[in-house]
Amino acid sequence: MSYSVLMYIYRKEGTSPEQFKQYYETKHVPVIQRLSGDLFPTLHSRHYIGYVPQSQSGSTPTPPLAADTPTGTGGDERVRTAEKLLAGSASAGDHVPMVVQGQPADFGWDVCTILTYTNETHFREFMAVLMDEKNAKTLADDEEIFMDRSKFKAVILGENLTTVNHSWTEKKT
Known part of the structure; x- marks a missing residue:
């Protein structure tokens, strides 16, 4: 059974949503991939807030x-x-x-991130690697650049149930 973590991440004051997203996608995710190697989550899904166009x-x-x-x-x-x-x-x-x-x-958050692991052991091994003293400092230093770490929130998710509407997924455009 998969194991998932839900995170709410807030951008650092003075950082625009576009700058936040650009940094998260092109710098931060690659840092996590480099640090965790094969222990990177099986799915790292990011859902950014949509803003009213001005x-x-x-x-x-x-x-x-x-x-x-x-x-x-x-x-x-x-x-x-x-x-x-x-x-x-x-x-x-x-x-x-x-x-x-x-x-x-x-x-107030800028991105809702869901990390999915194969199982709890996968999650614990991933966290152990990231919490290694050297890796934890690398990660914290990187996060300080673009996010407000004081507002960061994370929770383990329970059972995942999904309902799919195939009538829309099968429509031809």
Whole structure:
């Protein structure tokens, strides 16, 4: 049975979401791969927050779920709420999460990362390598460049259940 860890990672103050992502993808992940070798997770999945696009003038953009689009429902209260949140969020700053439910402040993290290992032993061996004194210092020094380590959160995930809608995966475009 696979073993997974969920992490919420926050960017360092003064780092844009684009800079954060660029560093994480091109520098940090390769550092972890180099340090862990064959013990690197079987899957290292990164899910970045989507931000409300800002126009050059700073005006509020049209929300992506407008009721008059083919994907909008027009009568669904959740869609109208999402539209209001998105429209209201756009004026709050340059890097505002594209919120569908909740408030922008609920999404302070920048990337949700899921690390999947073959089993618990794989995870423990990976962690032992990364926590070696020299490797831990290398990792910490690298993290200081782009992330706010004081806000970092991680948790072991329980059972993973997945539901797939094959009608959409099989449609031809």
